[in-house]
Amino acid sequence: MDSAYCRPESMGQPERRALAGATFVAANAGLFVYFKSAWWSGKKADKFFFKPDWDQDFRDQDKFGHFLGGYHLARIGDALLRASCVSEPKAIALAATYATLFQLQIEIFDGMYDKYGFSYPDLIANTSGMALAVAQHYHPRLRAFKPTVSYWPTDALRNGKNAELRPSLDYSGQTYWISTDINALLPEQKKGSWPSIVRVSVGHSITDWIEPNTGGNLRAQRKILLSLDLDADKLPGDNPTWNRVKHTLSFIRFPAPALQITPDLKIIGLYR
Structure with a gap:
């Protein structure tokens, strides 16, 4: 989606931005509820811990999923903000920040549970996906x-x-x-x-x-x-x-x- 979808005449900018903000909050809340029931229902760790989980039995296949998640969070966030008439530089910066913080909170919660731990390899994959979306914004040839x-x-x-x-x-x-x-x-x-x-x-x-x-x-x-x-x-x-x-x-x-x-x-x- 590009800035051509910003049509202030169809809805005022404050309303569009409020709708975008509500969408971000609702998406975050919905995904948090999912993760809490699907992932964070086991035994809590005695203390917060880090886990360098490279090359497990599933051969880093999860890291590709983390990369894709970071990419789409930034890409869709950018499109949503620009559709709300947020300027392009601000939209991509806010979307990248949201993608980073959303996935960071997941790793923080993982670090509290025995089964998972804070995975900095996951964080690297998350950030790499977000970075590709940002790079494609500034360097169209990468698209x-x-x-x-x-x-x-x-x-x-x-x-x-x-x-x-x-x-x-x-x-x-x-x-x-x-x-x-x-x-x-x-x-x-x-x-x-x-x-x-x-x-x-x-x-x-x-x-x-x-x-x-x-x-x-x-x-x-x-x-x-x-x-x-x-x-x-x-x-x-x-x-x-x-x-x-x-x-x-x-x-x-x-x-x-x-x-x-x-x-x-x-x-x-x-x-x-």
Whole structure:
């Protein structure tokens, strides 16, 4: 969403900004309630502690999710504030601050619970995602690189053998991609030689980290993937509402063929 959506004549600026503020507060409250019930319901730690949780059984797959969260919190916050007629420099600064503080509070609460701890690797991933959104604001050429995600439930989740497994922890079913607009990166004289709707994506996922039949933990292997996919932003039609739908869909990687590079080389006819 860009500043063209700031239309003071349809609603006064104070009302728009109040609505934006209420949205931020409501989103924060809703997500806090979710985290409190889903994550912070176990035993509290004797004291606040830090946990350098690199390369666990799920091979840092959670860090890609943290990166994506930081990116979207900053990106959506920026769009919401600019739609409320906040100036562009102020909007991106406030959105970045919100994204940082929101995810920082989660780590602080994690540091109070035995099972988690304050994860500075998570914080690094959070901040990196936010930083990409800010960098794309100031350097439009970087918008050629878009974080996307795909998800397909694993057998372990469907079998229900592990009571703690839920979609947010179903890391083996999640794939995080960096989708690249090749046409946007070409020199002016070469533009059009690559179809603009086709993007090249590099993805990261993992093999099973939960054994489907027993629910026990496994040491997963990293999966690195290469794929072509379609850019929903380039679909036909220019209606403002449709444009927003297309832009939202452009952050989802839909099933398509892929080349798996690790842990073994193979072509996957329809990677989900």
